[in-house]
Amino acid sequence: MVDGLEELQRNITKLKLNNKKAAIRGVNRVSELVSDKLKSNTPYDADASDHLRDDVKTTGVTGATKGDISKDIGFGKKTGWRYHFPEFGTTKQAPQAFAQKTVNQSKSEALEIYKDELRKGNQL
Template sequence: MVSGLEELQRNLVKLQLNNKKAAKRAVNRVSELVSDNLRSNTPYDANASDNLRDDIKTTGITGSAKGEISKDIGFGKKTGWRFHFPEFGTTKQAPQGFAQRTINQSQSEALAIYEEELRKGNQL
């Protein structure tokens, strides 16, 4: 039971801070999961010198000031320009859809991670 306004404010601040920490932990865990799944699903050519699989990049946490904590996962500048060829196909190559497969594969586990971290974060 909260006895005064100051204690209520302290509890609200504590809850907000815990949720930000929980959200950051969840985003970090999910970004590792998606990055690993993308690495395993990305086509690989042993004869090529630059492979998409070897150039997967993850940004740092962004948007925490606005309350929208996120990370971007994708391919670097060196190889990222050609990502759309194997993903969507060309006139001479069938689409492989590895990025969409990664999203579908990671979705349920990512939601479970978010739920677990938020439950931990809501405990005072």
């Protein structure tokens, strides 16, 4: 049984080093979750031609050889340059903080996914 966030993070690091397949499965599952939530939280302007939420991109798995398995989630080159305007606001627009909201919404579910994969990885 895991009793705290620090212990869970140590176990995730151990999982990354000892069972890369389970770690990659966990990272893939979490990246799908966060990507979907980012798409749903991204503001949408019906008058615009290119929408941020239609250009959400996820990279491939990186760092598997170093034990630092990750994926990047963000916006493509076509629309990514304007992400910071709705996220942080401008002088004429209040910040909407949709990316930060996505991170906060996904955190507990992502930890549960990692915990499940850690359990599965230790049973193999």
